[in-house]
Amino acid sequence: MYDAIVVGGGFFGCSLALMLARGGARVRLLERSSDLLTRASLNNQARVHHGYHYPRSVLTGLRSRVNYPRFTEDFSACIESGFRHYYAVAARQSHVTARQFETFCRRIESPLQRAPVAVRRWFNPALVEQVYEVEEVAFDALKLRAALQSRLQTAKVEVSLSAEVSRVVTAGVELATGELLLAPRVFNCTYSGLNQLLSRSGAEPIALRHELAELCIVEVPPELKSAGVTVMCGPFFSLMPFPSLQAHSLSHVRYTPHCAWEDSAAATGVAAAPRPSRFEHMRMDALRYLPALGQLRHLQSIWETKTVLPSSEQNDSRPILFRPSAVLPGLVSVMGGKLDNVYDLPAELERL
Numbered sequence: 001m002y003d004a005i006v007v008g009g010g011f012f013g014c015s016l017a018l019m020l021a022r023g024g025a026r027v028r029l030l031e032r033s034s035d036l037l038t039r040a041s042l043n044n045q046a047r048v049h050h051g052y053h054y055p056r057s058v059l060t061g062l063r064s065r066v067n068y069p070r071f072t073e074d075f076s077a078c079i080e081s082g083f084r085h086y087y088a089v090a091a092r093q094s095h096v097t098a099r100q101f102e103t104f105c106r107r108i109e110s111p112l113q114r115a116p117v118a119v120r121r122w123f124n125p126a127l128v129e130q131v132y133e134v135e136e137v138a139f140d141a142l143k144l145r146a147a148l149q150s151r152l153q154t155a156k157v158e159v160s161l162s163a164e165v166s167r168v169v170t171a172g173v174e175l176a177t178g179e180l181l182l183a184p185r186v187f188n189c190t191y192s193g194l195n196q197l198l199s200r201s202g203a204e205p206i207a208l209r210h211e212l213a214e215l216c217i218v219e220v221p222p223e224l225k226s227a228g229v230t231v232m233c234g235p236f237f238s239l240m241p242f243p244s245l246q247a248h249s250l251s252h253v254r255y256t257p258h259c260a261w262e263d264s265a266a267a268t269g270v271a272a273a274p275r276p277s278r279f280e281h282m283r284m285d286a287l288r289y290l291p292a293l294g295q296l297r298h299l300q301s302i303w304e305t306k307t308v309l310p311s312s313e314q315n316d317s318r319p320i321l322f323r324p325s326a327v328l329p330g331l332v333s334v335m336g337g338k339l340d341n342v343y344d345l346p347a348e349l350e351r352l
């Protein structure tokens, strides 16, 4: 008998298990892969920032600005900070103008300065209204995995790998092997799998939207090696250092999502099907804004399901989801839209 069972060993499942164990609970963490942090927590853009990415959601921007120093301090050994990040506001098709972006940054009190002329020259002046230089870091997901493994061990969380939960039952879970484990609290931290587990458990589903995302891992020209670039705010691209592979990731608002769906058995097959890469589309479009990209070398593509709340579609917000089930007492589904939302968890736990 445990005080709590956490299903899913991604960043959120591990962090939640840690918080509970540090509070004195006996916790079991169950992960179906053979290691922790193998899914969205590994396959993402690795970005932590002061809120710059969310000019259409002041609340998400503000929460990011507040959580940024906490995350970079708690995980300082997992952070790559040896680069500068440049946010360029597109002259056309952007949801914000440069002036609106400056006002937004002032409102959330995030530091912003115009990029030096030498950097401004990297961009196409016909398509880019303004370029800003900001402080931003990238996390190394493999180092995060190692840090969490060690913290879980110290906190005496019982971690089981290759342990798939087939369903949640009253006061416990049933593993795919048929074994039953008991706990009054079960946390469903399976991200893109939240509804699959809820449905197998006879619990009510949560409205979620999924995308099959392609992140292109690339080698950039020497002058961009210690830089990140984001063109905003609309159908543009981002180039971020990707520390776990010592390269950069290239993503594009239009081309990274290959398809989108809501939960249904039929859609799972669609998402899993192999697809041709859209690297060339991303590269050609990015080159229009940033001619300095020059010869970009495509090393590989990373494919992952990205899950967001339907409300995020409107304003690009990334709130945390913390949803107790009305059908199965003790079951709570948790999904953090981004890693630094982890600091919103303690308040949610207190409200339980």
Ligand SMILES: Cc1cc2nc3c(=O)[nH]c(=O)nc-3n(C[C@H](O)[C@H](O)[C@H](O)COP(=O)(O)OP(=O)(O)OC[C@H]3O[C@@H](n4cnc5c(N)ncnc54)[C@H](O)[C@@H]3O)c2cc1C
Binding pocket: 007, 008, 009, 010, 011, 012, 013, 014, 030, 031, 032, 033, 036, 037, 038, 039, 040, 041, 042, 043, 044, 045, 046, 047, 048, 163, 164, 165, 166, 189, 190, 191, 192, 193, 197, 213, 215, 304, 305, 306, 307, 334, 335, 336, 337, 338, 339, 340
């Ligand atoms: C393309 C992309 C880019 C992103 N960029 C950023 C970014 O730059 N910065 C940022 O902060 N966030 C970013 N995010 C969001 C971030 O990755 C997620 O918010 C975070 O990783 C979610 O963590 P998690 O632990 O909930 O999910 P996951 O890491 O996916 O963990 C869920 C775990 O549950 C396990 N599981 C599933 N079903 C079962 C079962 N039945 N039994 C046992 N285990 C199960 C899975 O194997 C998996 O390990 C991005 C996401 C994507 C997809």
